[in-house]
Amino acid sequence: xxxxxxxxxxxxxxxxxxxxxxxxxxxxxxxxxxxxxxxxxxxxxxxxxxxxxxxxxxxxxxxxxxxxxxxxxxxxxxxxxxxxxxxxxxxxxxxxxxxxxxxxxxxxxxxxxxxxxxxxxxxxxxxxxxxxxxxxxxxxxxxxxxxxxxxxxxxxxxxxxxxxxxxxxxxxxxxxxxxxxxxxxxxxxxxxxxxxxxxxxxxxxxxxxxxxxxxxxxxxxxxxxxxxxxxxxxxxxxxxxxxxxxxxxxxxxxxxxxxxxxxxxxxxxxxxxxxxxxxxxxxxxxxxxxxxxxxxxxxxxxxxxxxxxxxxxxxxxxxxxxxxxxxxxxxxxxxxxxxxxxxxxxxxxxxxxxxxxxxxxxxxxxxxxxxxxxxxxxxxxxxxxxxxxxxxxxxxxxxxxxxxxxxxxxxxxxxxxxxxxxxxxxxxxxxxxxxxxxxxxxxxxxxxxxxxxxxxxxxxxxxxxxxxxxxxxxxxxxxxxxxxxxxxxxxxxxxxxxxxxxxxxxxxxxxxxxxxxxxxxxxxxxxxxxxxxxxxxxxxxxxxxxxxxxxxxxxxxxxxxxxxxxxx
Amino acid sequence: xxxxxxxxxxxxxxxxxxxxxxxxxxxxxxxxxxxxxxxxxxxxxxxxxxxxxxxxxxxxxxxxxxxxxxxxxxxxxxxxxxxxxxxxxxxxxxxxxxxxxxxxxxxxxxxxxxxxxxxxxxxxxxxxxxxxxxxxxxxxxxxxxxxxxxxxxxxxxxxxxxxxxxxxxxxxxxxxxxxxxxxxxxxxxxxxxxxxxxxxxxxxxxxxxxxxxxxxxxxxxxxxxxxxxxxxxxxxxxxxxxxxxxxxxxxxxxxxxxxxxxxxxxxxxxxx
Numbered sequence: 146x147x148x149x150x151x152x153x154x155x156x157x158x159x160x161x162x163x164x165x166x167x168x169x170x171x172x173x174x175x176x177x178x179x180x181x182x183x184x185x186x187x188x189x190x191x192x193x194x195x196x197x198x199x200x201x202x203x204x205x206x207x208x209x210x211x212x213x214x215x216x217x218x219x220x221x222x223x224x225x226x227x228x229x230x231x232x233x234x235x236x237x238x239x240x241x242x243x244x245x246x247x248x249x250x251x252x253x254x255x256x257x258x259x260x261x262x263x264x265x266x267x268x269x270x271x272x273x274x275x276x277x278x279x280x281x282x283x284x285x286x287x288x289x290x291x292x293x294x295x296x297x298x299x300x301x302x303x304x305x306x307x308x309x310x311x312x313x314x315x316x317x318x319x320x321x322x323x324x325x326x327x328x329x330x331x332x333x334x335x336x337x338x339x340x341x342x343x344x345x346x347x348x349x350x351x352x353x354x355x356x357x358x359x360x361x362x363x364x365x366x367x368x369x370x371x372x373x374x375x376x377x378x379x380x381x382x383x384x385x386x387x388x389x390x391x392x393x394x395x396x397x398x399x400x401x402x403x404x405x406x407x408x409x410x411x412x413x414x415x416x417x418x419x420x421x422x423x424x425x426x427x428x429x430x431x432x433x434x435x436x437x438x439x440x441x442x443x444x445x446x447x448x449x450x451x452x453x454x455x456x457x458x459x460x461x462x463x464x465x466x467x468x469x470x471x472x473x474x475x476x477x478x479x480x481x482x483x484x485x486x487x488x489x490x491x492x493x494x495x496x497x498x499x500x501x502x503x504x505x506x507x508x509x510x511x512x513x514x515x516x517x518x519x520x521x522x523x524x525x526x527x528x529x530x531x532x533x534x535x536x537x538x539x540x541x542x543x544x545x546x547x548x549x550x551x552x553x554x555x556x557x558x559x560x561x562x563x564x565x566x567x568x569x570x571x572x573x574x575x576x577x578x579x580x581x582x583x584x585x586x587x588x589x590x591x592x593x594x595x596x597x598x599x600x601x602x603x604x605x606x607x608x609x610x611x612x613x614x615x616x617x618x619x620x621x622x623x624x625x626x627x628x629x630x631x632x633x634x635x636x637x638x639x640x641x642x643x644x645x646x647x648x649x650x651x652x653x654x655x656x657x658x659x660x661x662x663x664x665x666x667x668x669x670x671x672x673x674x675x676x677x678x679x680x681x682x683x684x685x686x687x688x689x690x691x692x693x694x695x696x697x698x699x700x701x702x703x704x705x706x707x708x709x710x711x712x713x
Numbered sequence: 714x715x716x717x718x719x720x721x722x723x724x725x726x727x728x729x730x731x732x733x734x735x736x737x738x739x740x741x742x743x744x745x746x747x748x749x750x751x752x753x754x755x756x757x758x759x760x761x762x763x764x765x766x767x768x769x770x771x772x773x774x775x776x777x778x779x780x781x782x783x784x785x786x787x788x789x790x791x792x793x794x795x796x797x798x799x800x801x802x803x804x805x806x807x808x809x810x811x812x813x814x815x816x817x818x819x820x821x822x823x824x825x826x827x828x829x830x831x832x833x834x835x836x837x838x839x840x841x842x843x844x845x846x847x848x849x850x851x852x853x854x855x856x857x858x859x860x861x862x863x864x865x866x867x868x869x870x871x872x873x874x875x876x877x878x879x880x881x882x883x884x885x886x887x888x889x890x891x892x893x894x895x896x897x898x899x900x901x902x903x904x905x906x907x908x909x910x911x912x913x914x915x916x917x918x919x920x921x922x923x924x925x926x927x928x929x930x931x932x933x934x935x936x937x938x939x940x941x942x943x944x945x946x947x948x949x950x951x952x953x954x955x956x957x958x959x960x961x962x963x964x965x966x967x968x969x970x971x972x973x974x975x976x977x978x979x980x981x982x983x984x985x
Contacts, residue, residue, distance in 0.1 A: 603812070609752030612757070619902070660900055661900070704899065
């Protein structure tokens with residue numbers, strides 16, 4: 146299908162007369178003037194979107210039905226969910242770019258957002274249009290062949306917001322004729338996929354007490370699933386599902402059980418009220434069992450266990466929820482009573498092997514876990530990086546924490562450090578090599594406690610950590626793990642730790658970026674770099690692949706820019 | 714509406730300018746709260762107890778390179794220091810941005826630590842200068858106030874930003890903690906002065922310190938201060954070592970007194 150567009154007219158779609166008057170005399174000059182005159186206020190919380198009229202009447206933008214999302218493998222040219230499909234594999238069946246020709250790759254286009262700060266978004270591409278979010282409540286749609294913008298949306302960030310770990314966002318979900326994103330001020334916004342106009346806007350929680358959204362939502366059936374951030378503020382975590390048409394909330398699962406609910410007794414006293422357990426990375430979905438698998442983050446305060454004795458369910462857990470009701474089917478807690486900020490917020494990947502339905506997660510605590518996804522039973526836990534917090538396992542194969550791993554007032558060294566062996570950066574599973582590829586880091590930190598009272602809206606760490614001087618310099622890797630045995634098969638050492646996610650493709654390639662700004666194509670079997678391109682900014686996002694007009698592209702965010710690469 | 718905005722802005726800016734002094738100065742409770750805030754937000758680089766320890770500067774010195782009073786310190790914490798690894802409040806990507814009150818608490822804490830540190834000078838700066846530019850051979854690689862070599866870090870100001878203990882450690886045992894070099898805006902940690910030995914395709918051996926490096930390229934300065942911009946896949950061999958290019962200064966080469974004198978010289982340079 147040809148997707149030809151031309152700019153016939155461009156007009157601003159805002160509802161305020163003030164804005165329209167300003168914008169008629171030139172949008173960019175007007176924006177500057179509005180800022181100068183503080184006239185921005187009347188436009189606050191409105192969408193600034195460019196409405197495109199397409200001259201070509203044959204342009205068809207098909208609806209993204211839930212059936213299309215279920216059958217995403219039938220349209221490998223598109224990338225319709227955060228991890229590429231519901232299983233979380235971040236694998237593209239495209240093979241035009243492959244191990245034999247990767248050395249001929251070139252940059253095809255770049256789109257600069259003008260943002261500062263970390264750019265963590267994975268773009269989606271549907272029928273030739275790329276949708277992504279950027280820092281500071283940005284979202285935009287681009288011509289996926291040229292990188293030219295179709296609409297740009299930015300929602301004003303309240304001045305009193307203090308998100309823990311950057312003004313970041315990891316992407317949109319798409320369903321029907323809308324794209325959906327969470328905002329730093331804890332709203333869920335549905336945007337018209339063609340214009341960027343706000344179709345609905347719902348406040349999920351109060352940002353003033355530390356709630357925010359940074360996660361890319363997941364569209365399942367007619368629901369938009371999204372998890373809250375704010376584990377550094379003593380929030381009570383939750384995962385929500387919203388009706389995609391109306392924005393009405395269909396269910397909420399509190400990741401910290403309230404009085405009378407199972408698991409409530411794993412919290413000391415009232416500590417559950419500020420228990421954290423956010424849900425800030427995108428989960429996966431198994432249509433066969435109608436289960437959503439969503440990981441959760443650290444209990445609050447993140448590095449001080451005193452005052453919240455107990456396992457602190459369901460922090461640092463993988464939750465299996467019924468997609469329709471949000472009811473908990475099973476849970477698996479990776480780190481009980483966490484005191485090291487080891488959020489389990491890594492993408493869990495569904496893998497079928499030897500007739501078994503597995504789910505694999507390379508956890509921040511340094512262990513690679515394989516579970517039976519029908520019941521949450523642990524199959525194996527194997528270290529895939531430098532760990533010192535456990536020397537033994539219980540009868541179920543679960544690592545038992547050493548008593549002396551707890552942070553102290555004076556501080557002492559534990560591996561991995563607070564950033565973990567991996568973090569939010571999405572991994573990939575390549576069904577062709579049968580390997581699970583994950584970005585890993587060897588870094589040990591000194592953990593020390595810092596008693597801190599809870600104050601609404603204020604940072605609630607209860608601790609400090611800093612790089613241990615006894616330990617080696619921090620090392621960064623791309624590791625290929627056999628997900629059946631947990632054994633690390635291949636390793637590429639980066640020149641320093643990276644925050645890049647990983648993509649695998651049917652072309653026998655694995656893609657990842659580095660902290661120095663390189664985009665790298667690796668041979669999937671050997672992890673030998675075949676090609677690289679210096680993008681000029683560190684990578685904090687996951688790569689993805691798509692195809693338009695029969696040409697394959699690989700895209701990634703770096704610095705403040707999205708780059709798309711293809712063959713010469 | 715407009716006059717109200719203007720007047721409130723003027724009021725606000727007056728209030729900020731008026732706040733040259735820490736409203737929480739000498740408040741022990743604020744200093745205690747600041748100690749914990751410091752641990753959470755600052756200790757990553759400046760170390761527990763604000764002694765620096767080779768990463769961020771020692772903040773227990775009364776004299777600061779970038780902040781001469783409370784108001785300037787507030788600005789430095791709020792906005793960072795361009796061209797250095799010091800980030801603006803809330804932008805280091807890991808910590809939570811601090812409120813104004815929390816920043817003042819941290820300043821109260823830092824001031825409380827300064828009291829405990831003696832700024833009294835030991836050593837003879839004139840003899841230190843002689844050693845630095847003479848028998849100590851320091852200036853072959855290090856520059857102070859525009860004089861000296863380029864291979865190692867410029868030491869102008871180091872006397873004020875590092876503890877005596879860490880300076881002694883760097884002289885006696887330079888490989889234990891390599892110096893930080895180039896800071897790239899998006900990288901977590903600056904480049905270190907690692908030692909590089911590379912053999913080019915035509916058999917030439919290049920050795921020196923890395924100015925910067927990624928997986929595919931390395932920028933090296935050799936002992937003759939020549940720059941070599943190398944692509945790793947064109948090299949016959951490439952080796953990286955955390956054994957510093959700087960020699961270890963044993964007590965036979967530089968006595969404890971000599972080192973005291975050199976540190977006195979370095980501290981003196983900053984004072985001017």
